[in-house]
Amino acid sequence: MALINRETRLCDVISAHPDVVPVVNRFGITLGTGDLTVEAICREHSLDADFVLVILNTFINGEYFPERTLRSFSASAIIDYLIKTDGYYSQFQLPNIHRHFSLLMRSSADVTNNLTHLYRFYQVIERELLSYIDHDLKVWFPAIVALERGKAAECPAGDEQGSASVEEKLHDLINMFIQHLSGEYDLNLCYAVFTAIVALEKDLRQNYRIRNRILLPLSRQLVNQSRG
Amino acid sequence: MKVSLRLGDTASAIGLRYLLDTYFDIMASVGACADSDADPATLYIVSPEELASRLDFYIPRRQRTVVAGPGSAMLDTTADESDIVERLQELLHTCEPAVSTVGADLSPREIEVLKLVVAGFINKEIAEQLNISFHTVLSHRKNISSKLGIKSVSGLSVYAMMNGYL
Numbered sequence: 001m002a003l004i005n006r007e008t009r010l011c012d013v014i015s016a017h018p019d020v021v022p023v024v025n026r027f028g029i030t031l032g033t034g035d036l037t038v039e040a041i042c043r044e045h046s047l048d049a050d051f052v053l054v055i056l057n058t059f060i061n062g063e064y065f066p067e068r069t070l071r072s073f074s075a076s077a078i079i080d081y082l083i084k085t086d087g088y089y090s091q092f093q094l095p096n097i098h099r100h101f102s103l104l105m106r107s108s109a110d111v112t113n114n115l116t117h118l119y120r121f122y123q124v125i126e127r128e129l130l131s132y133i134d135h136d137l138k139v140w141f142p143a144i145v146a147l148e149r150g151k152a153a154e155c156p157a158g159d160e161q162g163s164a165s166v167e168e169k170l171h172d173l174i175n176m177f178i179q180h181l182s183g184e185y186d187l188n189l190c191y192a193v194f195t196a197i198v199a200l201e202k203d204l205r206q207n208y209r210i211r212n213r214i215l216l217p218l219s220r221q222l223v224n225q226s227r228g
Numbered sequence: 229m230k231v232s233l234r235l236g237d238t239a240s241a242i243g244l245r246y247l248l249d250t251y252f253d254i255m256a257s258v259g260a261c262a263d264s265d266a267d268p269a270t271l272y273i274v275s276p277e278e279l280a281s282r283l284d285f286y287i288p289r290r291q292r293t294v295v296a297g298p299g300s301a302m303l304d305t306t307a308d309e310s311d312i313v314e315r316l317q318e319l320l321h322t323c324e325p326a327v328s329t330v331g332a333d334l335s336p337r338e339i340e341v342l343k344l345v346v347a348g349f350i351n352k353e354i355a356e357q358l359n360i361s362f363h364t365v366l367s368h369r370k371n372i373s374s375k376l377g378i379k380s381v382s383g384l385s386v387y388a389m390m391n392g393y394l
Contacts, residue, residue: 114390121386168380175377180390184322 003064004056006039006049013038013056019199022093023059026084027052051077059206070214075148075222078215079141085207086133089200094126097196104189113183115190118176122197125169129204132162136211144215147222155223158216163208170201229320230270231256234278235296240305244273244296244312251313252320271319273303294319333375341368343393346385 004013010033014020021031028045038056042049051073057064070078101119108115139156146152177194231248233256235241241258248254256273272286272293279286279295286293296303303315334342337358344354351369355362373379378387388394 117386117390121383124382165380169383172378172380172383176383176386179377180387 003061004038004053006053007037009033009035010038010041011035013060017060019202020056020059022088022199022203023056026081026088048073048077051081055081055210058210059203065209065213067213070210071218075144075215075218078210078218079145082207082211082215083137083141085203086137089204090130090133093196093200093203094130097122097193097200098126100189100193100196104186104193107189108183108185113185114181115183115185118173118181121169121173121176125166125173128162128169129166132159132166135159135162140219144219144222147219147226150226153226155219158211158219160212160216163204163212167201167204167208170197170204174198174201229254231320232270232272233258234272234274235305236275236277237297237305240296244305244316247309247313247316252316254320276300334372338368338372338375339393341365342372342384342388345369345372345381346388346394 010024010029014024014031014033024030027047029041033041036044038053039049041047042052050069054066054069054073058066058070101122105115105119140158143152143155147155174194174197177190177197181190229252231254233241233244235244245256245258248256270292272289273296274286274293275297276295279293294302296305298304298306303312303319305312307315340358341354344357349357351362351365355365358365372384376384376387378384385394
């Protein structure tokens with residue numbers, strides 16, 4: 001799909017890319033969009049249309065990453081979006097995968113499959129991701145906001161390694177499903193778990209691009225400015 | 229694969245034991261064992277009476293429990309030998325513990341490297357242990373990740389567990 005602009009109807013965007021639904025949900029936009037354009041919907045929800053467009057285009061087009069445009073937004077606006085994505089992971093996506101995975105395990109009593117190993121691996125990734133999110137929400141993000149508002153002079157360095165580690169492990173888990181899953185199991189539930197993990201991996205990848213390539217340099221810039 | 233024959237009819241048990249030994253190289257145990265005998269890879273071939281008397285043991289293991297006896301739909305002990313062998317083959321195949329066949333693609337050297345990686349050794353230590361160069365270790369690791377589609381050490385550990393390398 002070509003880049004989305006203000007005049008693009010949101011229903012066309014969702015129709016072409018249904019996986020964008022959780023992203024628009026983060027802005028408070030829900031299904032039932034009518035045939036309103038992105039600009040009209042943003043106006044209705046009091047949203048910055050430019051920011052919404054950049055996020056949607058970044059999510060949909062893997063190659064699209066307008067660093068200069070993104071850096072023109074305030075750190076607080078980017079953090080506000082990242083807090084919503086983190087909330088979506090911790091409150092909806094991870095529990096959803098966990099629930100479906102547990103169900104898959106229970107429905108696949110057949111000991112001949114190797115799902116147990118994949119489930120344990122998923123739990124390791126889940127714990128690591130939650131701990132990473134927790135640190136961002138409680139420590140890093142508030143420190144950047146305080147810095148931007150002139151209420152602090154320093155801010156702890158953001159961690160890039162943690163996100164790379166989670167991404168790599170999720171990628172491994174997906175490949176394990178594709179290449180190494182064996183035995184008998186509930187095909188439908190397995191598909192549900194698999195697609196949910198793939199969706200999480202894609203979402204996280206885009207999220208980390210914004211976090212590591214926009215917010216991280218922005219926070220360093222703010223530290224340098226406050227030091228004069 | 230282990231097979232436990234728990235049949236009231238001794239002749240049937242001896243006959244099945246003979247077939248399992250002859251055609252599948254499996255030495256089945258005969259007679260009921262303690263409940264602590266709960267090897268997850270065991271196939272239980274039981275009489276209807278045995279099943280009924282210990283439902284609490286067999287229900288959780290229903291995927292690996294086969295009721296055998298004269299006229300049984302699961303394993304008819306009065307059927308022709310060839311039919312019984314064919315049926316046993318199906319049952320054993322169903323209960324075979326999962327082992328990824330992709331593991332066979334790793335060379336013996338790559339498996340050695342994999343075991344050391346998941347044991348926590350760094351590349352330099354692996355090179356010393358296997359008496360190969362640091363670059364050869366890197367090359368093996370690259371090949372392992374490429375073949376398995378797994379890069380992280382924790383992912384490789386899971387793979388190693390799945391394939392009995394740990």
